Each structure stands twice: as C-alpha cells, then as structure tokens.
Amino acid sequence: MKEELLAIQTKFAAEIDAAGGLASLEDIRVAAFGKKGEMTAILRGMGALPAEERPVIGQMANEVRAGLEEKLAEKKLMLSKAAMDEEMARQGLDVTLPGVKRAMGHRHPVAIVTEELCKIFMGMGYEIAEGPDVETDYHNFEALNIYSGHPARDEQDTFYVEGGRVLRTHTSPVQIRYMENNRPPIAIVAPGKVFRADELDATHSPVFHQLEGLLVDKGIHMGHLKGALTVFAKALFGEDVKTRFRPHHFAFTEPSAEVDFSCFSCGGKGCRICKGEGWIEMAGCGMVHPKVLARCGIDPEVYSGFAFGMGIDRIAMQRYGIPHLRLLFENDMKFLQQF
Ligand code: PHE
Numbered sequence: 001m002k003e004e005l006l007a008i009q010t011k012f013a014a015e016i017d018a019a020g021g022l023a024s025l026e027d028i029r030v031a032a033f034g035k036k037g038e039m040t041a042i043l044r045g046m047g048a049l050p051a052e053e054r055p056v057i058g059q060m061a062n063e064v065r066a067g068l069e070e071k072l073a074e075k076k077l078m079l080s081k082a083a084m085d086e087e088m089a090r091q092g093l094d095v096t097l098p099g100v101k102r103a104m105g106h107r108h109p110v111a112i113v114t115e116e117l118c119k120i121f122m123g124m125g126y127e128i129a130e131g132p133d134v135e136t137d138y139h140n141f142e143a144l145n146i147y148s149g150h151p152a153r154d155e156q157d158t159f160y161v162e163g164g165r166v167l168r169t170h171t172s173p174v175q176i177r178y179m180e181n182n183r184p185p186i187a188i189v190a191p192g193k194v195f196r197a198d199e200l201d202a203t204h205s206p207v208f209h210q211l212e213g214l215l216v217d218k219g220i221h222m223g224h225l226k227g228a229l230t231v232f233a234k235a236l237f238g239e240d241v242k243t244r245f246r247p248h249h250f251a252f253t254e255p256s257a258e259v260d261f262s263c264f265s266c267g268g269k270g271c272r273i274c275k276g277e278g279w280i281e282m283a284g285c286g287m288v289h290p291k292v293l294a295r296c297g298i299d300p301e302v303y304s305g306f307a308f309g310m311g312i313d314r315i316a317m318q319r320y321g322i323p324h325l326r327l328l329f330e331n332d333m334k335f336l337q338q339f
Contacts (some may be wrong), residue, residue, distance in 0.1 A: 001042075001049070001053070001057050002057065002060065004042070005042065005057075005060055005061060005064050006064075008032075008038055008039060008042070008064065009064045009067065009068065012028060012031075012032050012038075012039075012068050012071075013067075013068070013071060015028050015031075016028055016068070016071050016072060016075050017075075019075060019079070021079060021083075022076065022079050022080065022083060025072065025075055025076055025079060028072070029072055032068060032072075033065075033068075033069075039061075039064070039065055039068065042061055043061055043065065046058055046061065106336050106337055106338075106339050107339060108328075108336060108339070109316045109319070109320055109322065109328065109336075109339050110209055110312060110313060110316050110328055112316070112339060113312055113315050113316040113319055114191045114209065114211070114312055116236070117189070117191070117211050117236070117310075117312065117315070118189055118191060118211070120232055120235040120236060121189040121213065121232065122189075123235070124187075124228065124231065124232075125187055126187045126188055126189045126213070126215075127187065127188050127189075128188070128189060128190070128191070129174055129177075129178050129188040129189070129190040130174065130190060130191075130192060131168070131171070131173055131174035131177045131178075131190060131192065132168070133167060133168060133192070133193055133195070134161060134165050134166070134167060134168070135165060135166055135167070135168040135173050136164075136165055136166075137164055137165065137166060139168075139173035139176050139177060140166050140168050140169060140170075140172075140173045141153055141166075143173070143176040143292065143295050143296070144172055144173070144175075144176065144251060144252035144292060145251040145252050145289055145291055145292060146251045146252070150251065152169065155197075156197055157169065157196055157197055158196070158197060159195050159196075159197055159206075167194075167195035168192075168194055168195065169194060169195060169196055170194050170210060170212075170309060171190050171191070171192050171194060171210040171211070171212035171309060172212060172252060172307070172309060174188075174190035174192070174212050174214075175190075175212060175214045175252075175288070175292070175307055176292070176295075176296060178190070178214065179214075179216070179292075179293070179296035179297075179298055180296050180297070183298070184216040184217050184218070184298060184303050184305070185215075185216065185217040186214060186215065186216040186217070186305070187214075187215045187217075188212075188213070188214050188215075189211055189212065189213045189214075190211070190212040190213075190214075191209065191210070191211045191212075191312065192209065192210065192212075193207055193208070193209055194207070194208060194209065194210050195207050196208075200325070200326055200329070201325070201326075202323070202324050202325055202326070203314075203325055204325065205313070205325050205326070205328075205329055207329065208311060208312075208313045208325075209311070209312035209313050210309050210310065210311060210312060211309070211310050211312055212307070212308070212309050213228075213285075213306075213307060213308040213309070213310075214288070214305060214306075214307045215228065215305050215306055215307075216288065216293070216298065216303055216304070216305030217303065217304075217305065218302060218303060218304075219304070220287075220303075220304045220305050220306060221287070221304065222255070222287060222306070224306060225285055225286075225287070225306035225308070226243070226245060228306070228308075229243055229259050229282075229283065229285065229308060230243045233261045233282070236315075237261060237264040238264070240262075240267060241261050241262055241264060242261070242262040242268070243259055243260070243261055243262075244259065244260045244261075244262075244279060245257040245258070245259050245260075245285075246258045246259075246260065248284065248286075250284055250286055251289070252286075252288070252289050252292050252307070253284075253285065253286025253287055253288060253289055253306075253307055254286060254287060254289045254290075255286055255287060256284070256285070256286035257284075257285050257286055258281060258283070258284055258285070259281075259282050259283050259284075259285055259308070260279035260280060260281050260282060261279070261280050261282045262278060262279060262280075263277070263278055263279060263280055264280070264318065265318075266278065273318065280318070282310055282315075283308045283309060283310035283311075284308065284309050284310075285306065285307065285308035285309070286306065286307065286308075287304060287305070287306050287307075288304070288305040288306065288307050293305065313325060313328055316328065320339070
C-alpha cells in the first residue's frame, strides 16, 4: 500500500509538472481525484486495511493527497496566468499603460463674468432674481411703458412666438415680476439671456446676456444710482476707474441715463479698445418711472427706486480680449478650453 501510494505520488507529480495546458491539467485531476480516480480508490480502500496499519497509511494517504492538491492548484494558477498573458499578447492589450485622461469641462467666459458681476452686487446686499426667457407682451413691454407703436415692438427687432408671447428683448421684465411679488425694500440683480432680431456680427448677436439691477426703497434718488454703479465700476476694474452719466431716454425710467466707465485699458487716454474715446459705454439706467411702480402696486408717493441694465457679453470680451462676439456663441472647444 505504501509503495503504491509513493508510486501514485511520483507519477501524478511528474504529470502535473509536464502538463502544458489547463485542459490536460484537468484530465490529471480527474485521473487522480475524480469518481474513478486512483487516489479516490485508495482513500476509499482505507476501510479494508487491518486496524493497526490504518493510522500510518491513513496519515500518509492524506499527506499525498494534500501535496498533490497543492501542486495542482499551483500549476493551475501558473497556467491561467500564462493563458491570460497569451490572450493579452494576442489582443495587443497592455493593461500597465496609463489610462486615457478624461478632459475636464471648462466654464464659459460669459458664465465666469456673470458670476463675477453677481458677486460684486451680492457684496453690496443685492439678491439674485430670475425670470423666463419667453415673456408675455405685458411684462416685456406694456408694464414698462413701452406701448403699441413703440419702435422696440417692431417685428424687425423682436422675436414673436405663438400665443402673442415674445422672447424677452431685455431683462427689465424681471423688474416687473419681482415687484409684483415682493414689497420694498427691494435690491436685486437679474442675469439672463435676451433676444433681438439682429444679424450676427462682431458686436451684435440674436442672443446675448444682460444683468438687470433694481433697488426700491424710501428716499432713493439719482445719487444712490450713481454711487452704486461707481462702487461697482471700481470693484470690477479697479479703484482708478471713473464713471460718467449721460442723459438718455428709456420708457420705464425717468430721468434716464447711460453710464460710461473710463477705459480700463488706457485709463482714459484713448486706445483701440475704447476707439479713442477714453470711455466705454456700460449700461442704461435711471429712476424707476412712477407709473411702473404704481402698476406693480408700489406707491410712488412713498417709494422710489433706480434700475440699470448692462450687457454682460461685452464685459467678457473686454476682460479676455475676445475680438468677435461670435466666439461666445459658437461653442468651439478650442476657444472654450482656454478658460
Ligand atoms: N432694458 C434696457 C435695455 O435693454 C436697459 C435699462 C435697464 C435701462 C434698466 C434703464 C433701466 O437697453
């Protein structure tokens, strides 16, 4: 029995060493440990041994079995690894190569500048408000004293959509929506897209962005408006920036003005960016028209307010030296990746 065990051990050990693949290794395992395997037969025959031989032979048989099983397991691991290596070589796949790097997203320059502008006003106590891109005629025009016949209502300038609605031509309707639902004191800025039926060129686009501002409280006057926009100008372009207010006309403010900032690039001497003017036009503004306040249920005898609206795209263009408005709307990755 002993000899038989030793012979089996030697034979299977040699066969395992010689096995060239996983399939032949499995054949060897079945020949040894399968139902009709040689080791299985020996282990089963244990019971027939004389009682005094059983412990010795039993222990030996267990050792042989454990040794062969371990050898099988080792060889199996080796052959699987070899099979995997071969498969990888065949597929030409090198898993040790570094992975493909995922490109990081970039924030759009208009989004960066919008956030910057909002942060400045938030620092002055303003809250952010929003309104819909598709507006009612009432909110976009009527409530702002822009009555029928006003040139701004011309179909050449305004995108009309079904149901008599319009794509808002400015962010001023957000003033109305906010005042309809809130009582003074009010201090908000409202960033957003606006739409006008313009052809795309270096300085015009059918869609662009504005930041609207509105402040309503008791005793608000033009000095507050000048102060707010001057503080804003300095926060945006630095302490040396000056502001200039020129009389203008808007239907929904009285008096109305346009505000210029001294050129951030040349400091007012005149350069290519300010077209030799020394000043850059920044916003339309004025004191909220009493009729506009009244229409929203705010008593103009008690309250007054100022409003302003500025173009965001142009600030982004100036900030980053972007030569053509088109670049802000084309979503060309090569351009956007620079931000
Ligand atoms: N809504 C005006 C425009 O689009 C700008 C503006 C806003 C003017 C608020 C005065 C007050 O040009």
